[in-house]
Amino acid sequence: MDDTGNEGFAARLARELRAARLQAHLSTAALAAATGVSRGAVLKVESGTTQPSAALLGRLCGPLGLTLSSLFARVEGPERQDERVVRAAQAPVWTDPATGYRRRSLSPAGEDLELTEIELPAGSAVTYPAAAYARIHQQVWVLEGVLALTEGATEHLLGAGDCLALGPAADCTFRGHGDGPARYLVVTAPA
Known part of the structure; x- marks a missing residue:
């Protein structure tokens, strides 16, 4: 299942990144400072107005305590949480x-x-x-x-x-x- 270009996927990715940042009790400025990513770039990713690269996602995931895989699992939603195969x-x-x-x-x-x-x-x-x-x-x-x-x-x-x-x-x-x-x-x- 290829999620590339899937607007629903991009919106869920933005929403999950924002939720993870809030769960980590970080402001956009604090996340930007921790990652070396501009606050504007963090806001664009969280609003879904830009499609982030793998490198950018990797930078954002570290301070949030996530791996890329765990972030994508959150994006894929609870319907996948019970799958064993x-x-x-x-x-x-x-x-x-x-x-x-x-x-x-x-x-x-x-x-x-x-x-x-x-x-x-x-x-x-x-x-x-x-x-x-x-x-x-x-x-x-x-x-x-x-x-x-x-x-x-x-x-x-x-x-x-x-x-x-x-x-x-x-x-x-x-x-x-x-x-x-x-x-x-x-x-x-x-x-």
Whole structure:
């Protein structure tokens, strides 16, 4: 189920981000300061007037105590909370309008272990701040293509079959390397 361009999805995303900010007792100014995102950009995302990129969502999620997967689970709504099986045709898909990064949520909502399939076009990059990794353990397993993953100051060039366990929280950049897209599985669990 591709949610790209789905106005209902975009409105729910805006609403859930605002609800998460309020639940965290943060003003828009405080969230902006914590993320380095302008207050105006936070307001545009929360009002649904802009389609945020994966990098922007990752920056906003950290101080809110969310992962991208948990944010998307909230957006997908309570109807998914009781699902124990996610059928391939029903797995929610979201495409970043800025990079073409495509994420498919593979895990049932509400589980501690999250499986997410990502396809990142060659040459595209997505950067997440260290705050996005502060409360989680994450492993990345490359299924196809080549992924250049920069973790802090260390670059890892990962090919099909390679798996990396991320270390202590650091800024991370994921970049599609080579001629074709990099397709990889991200496994996330609470720290």
